[in-house]
Amino acid sequence: MSAAVSRGAARAWALEHREEMVRDVMRLVRIPSVADPAGSGAAPFGPACAEALAEGLALCREHGFLARNLAGRCGVALWPGKTAESLGIFSHLDVVPAGEGWASPPFEPRVENGYIIGRGSGDNKGPAVAALYALRCLKELGAGLEHSVQLYLGCSEETGMADLVYYTQHEPQPVFSLVPDVNFPVCCGEKGILTADLTCRVEGSNLLDFGGGVASNAVPDRAFALLAGVPLTEVEPLLAGAPGVEAAAEGGKLRLTARGIAGHAAFPEGTESAIQKLAAFLAQNALVTGPAAGAMAFLAAAFGDAYGEGLDIDFRDEVSGRTTHVGGMARLSQGVLTQNINVRYCVRADQAALIRRLKARCSAGGFAVERLHNDPPCYTPPQHPAIAELLRAYEAVYGGGTEPYVMGGGTYARKLKNAVGFGPGVPDPAPLYGGGHQPNEGVRIQLLTNMIEIYADALQAIDRLV
Numbered sequence: 001m002s003a004a005v006s007r008g009a010a011r012a013w014a015l016e017h018r019e020e021m022v023r024d025v026m027r028l029v030r031i032p033s034v035a036d037p038a039g040s041g042a043a044p045f046g047p048a049c050a051e052a053l054a055e056g057l058a059l060c061r062e063h064g065f066l067a068r069n070l071a072g073r074c075g076v077a078l079w080p081g082k083t084a085e086s087l088g089i090f091s092h093l094d095v096v097p098a099g100e101g102w103a104s105p106p107f108e109p110r111v112e113n114g115y116i117i118g119r120g121s122g123d124n125k126g127p128a129v130a131a132l133y134a135l136r137c138l139k140e141l142g143a144g145l146e147h148s149v150q151l152y153l154g155c156s157e158e159t160g161m162a163d164l165v166y167y168t169q170h171e172p173q174p175v176f177s178l179v180p181d182v183n184f185p186v187c188c189g190e191k192g193i194l195t196a197d198l199t200c201r202v203e204g205s206n207l208l209d210f211g212g213g214v215a216s217n218a219v220p221d222r223a224f225a226l227l228a229g230v231p232l233t234e235v236e237p238l239l240a241g242a243p244g245v246e247a248a249a250e251g252g253k254l255r256l257t258a259r260g261i262a263g264h265a266a267f268p269e270g271t272e273s274a275i276q277k278l279a280a281f282l283a284q285n286a287l288v289t290g291p292a293a294g295a296m297a298f299l300a301a302a303f304g305d306a307y308g309e310g311l312d313i314d315f316r317d318e319v320s321g322r323t324t325h326v327g328g329m330a331r332l333s334q335g336v337l338t339q340n341i342n343v344r345y346c347v348r349a350d351q352a353a354l355i356r357r358l359k360a361r362c363s364a365g366g367f368a369v370e371r372l373h374n375d376p377p378c379y380t381p382p383q384h385p386a387i388a389e390l391l392r393a394y395e396a397v398y399g400g401g402t403e404p405y406v407m408g409g410g411t412y413a414r415k416l417k418n419a420v421g422f423g424p425g426v427p428d429p430a431p432l433y434g435g436g437h438q439p440n441e442g443v444r445i446q447l448l449t450n451m452i453e454i455y456a457d458a459l460q461a462i463d464r465l466v
Contacts, residue, residue, distance in 0.1 A: 005141045007396055007457050013137045014452035021133050021452075022116060022445060024059055028052060028093060028125040029109040029118035035094045035159040042072045045094065045163070049155040052093040056128065056153045063136045065151070070170065074154045074163040079135050081148040087462060088150050088174030089135075089455070090164075090412040090419070091128035091181065092157035095120035097214040099262060100222055101439035115433055115442035122443035123436030127180035127424050128153060130448040134455035143456075145463040150174060157181075157412060158217070164415050176386055176466045177419035178458070180451065181411045185394045186387050187421030189379035189406035190414050191266075191320050192351065194343040196372040198362050200298075203335035205290030206230065208253065212275040213329035216342045217410075218437040220328060221262035223274035227254045230287055242281050244274070256281070264437045265326045265342040266408035268306035275330045275339070276303040291366070295337050298365035303327045308343070312361040317348040319379070320406035339367070344408030347377045378414040379406065386462055390422055393458035397450050398426060422458065424451035 014021075036046025043050035053075050057067040060077035067077045078086075098106035098119045109118030116126060131151055138145070154163040179187075195216055212223030232249045235256070239245060244259045258281070260274030279299035282288050288296050301310050308314035308323040316322045329340040345354055351374060359369050380387070382404040395402060404420075413419040424447045433442030 003142055003144070004460055005138055005143045005456055007453060009141055010137050010453045010456040013141060014133070014449045017133060018445065018449050021129055021448060022111060025116055025121065025126045025129045025448070026109040026118070027059070028055060028129065029116070029120050030107055031055060032098070032107045033094050033120070033155070034097050035156045037159065044072050045155045049094050053153060053155055056093050059129070060132060060151065063132060064139065065135065070167060073156070073166045074152060076171070077132070077151040077153070079139060079149045081145040083146055084148065086148040086150050086174040087459060087466075088152060088177035088416070088419070089131045090152040090154070090177055090179045090416065091131055092124045092154040092412070093128060094155050094158050095123070096158050096218055096437050099214045099218070099439060101262070103440055106441075111445070113432055114445055116445060117433055117440060117442040119441055121441055122425070123441065124157070124181050126443040126448050127451065130424060130451040131180055131455060134452045134459065137452055137456050138459065143460060145460065147175070147463050147466070149459065152412075154412065158215070161412065161415055164412050168415065173417055175418060176462055177413070177416050178422040178455070179411045179413045179419060180423055180455070182407060182409065182421030182423065183425035183427065184398065184423040185402040186390045186404040187407050187413070188382050188384075188387060188404040189320060189347055190377055190410055190421075191323075191344040191346060191406065191408045192349065192377040193375040193410045194345060194354070194372070196341050197370045198339045198341060198367040199370055200291070200295045200337045200367045201335055202290070202292040202295055202332070202337050205288055205292035207288050207292035207332065210332040210337060211330055212278070213327070213340070215437070216328040216340050217265040218328055219260065219263045219265060219268055219271040219326050220274050221260045221439075223258045223260070223278040223330070225256045225278055225282060226250070227256070227287060230254045235287070238285050244277060245281050262438050264409065264435070265328060266324065266344050266410070268324050268326055271306075273303055273327060275327055276300060280304070292337070294366050298367060299327065299330070299339060302361070302365065311341070312357045313343065313345070313354050315346050315349045315354070317346045320347040320377070322346070323349065324408050345377070347379050347406060351376065375410065375414065380420055386465055387420065389461040389465060390420070390458055393454050393461060394423070396457065397454055423454060424448060
């Protein structure tokens, strides 16, 4: 006979299975599952993502769940309930590129100081496994839910969510879903996400090459420029006033490199764009000629802040705070400089006006706006009855005094009906390792252990409610 599983029982189960959970997370982190847009056939997002999906579904089957591969784009593990209606947990197995600055190989995970270290450990393979263990906890302790529960494993969350679009076109959506890809307590909304390429022709200048960044949604921590006609001796005296910028002679040319501080585009506080730093150095010291001079001046000004001011799109509201923007990637090819932008705009912003102002600012700086994509915001009012239950489940472990929030990050919740972000992160004032999209990414094992208990409690409560 089925019965409710208490928090104490779930906590004890989670502690008992913690080491096993860690091993399972590391199985997934070993796979360098960066989505490849050139994938095809059974591996539409590339062979590494296909391997990660196969391994994730194998884990689900090993722990007693039905699992299906949906055309290589995503997978679903099912715990049948008393009805066909389902609750959902949506996680992803793809990761952003590793980038540089790692103290150890990013896809050779290790445990250190209570953390699992490796690309994807926190975003989002660790939470995916913890969600699986929450379902396993409920099943093994004899819980019986009215609703079925499906655990979704995606393969292109970091590159546009085409996986989830496929899912929503071919599968019935759950009646309510949780997305373990945020901080606790409850993320009830996400800002709009606007991306575009800003392009400028720079032929006829001494800028031979320029680039930086690894992903649209990551603040770039490396950038470089290759110049003609500028001797190293001219630049060396300038470097003392530009920490993080270096110069070297290279085959009769000058190579400049800049280092910044990487981070997620949605949370630019504490980051530093290497592209903006290098552009500002070039512009302030008049090291580039011709049209490239104006282009560098524009990049320096446009990304001199992270709150939309440089692009004339700054806006804030009481629901979601300030608009943010970063320039994730820059490239120079065939005389065209391309700077990608990633904007996280407020829930109540006028989207049409924002786009008009962006285009006007870029045009004035000599840049065209191309390949613009706008993903509107999502918002669930905090008064939704499910949110009260989620807050209660979280506060039973971490304590009270919390409120739902809106964030700049983009998760699967924005493309689902009746979905909110729910953990497993908590603010860490002195993190020992990097967060998602950063070098030395790590997740605290205790966070994942707590997530099992919280999700076991929350799923039972939502099952009774909806």
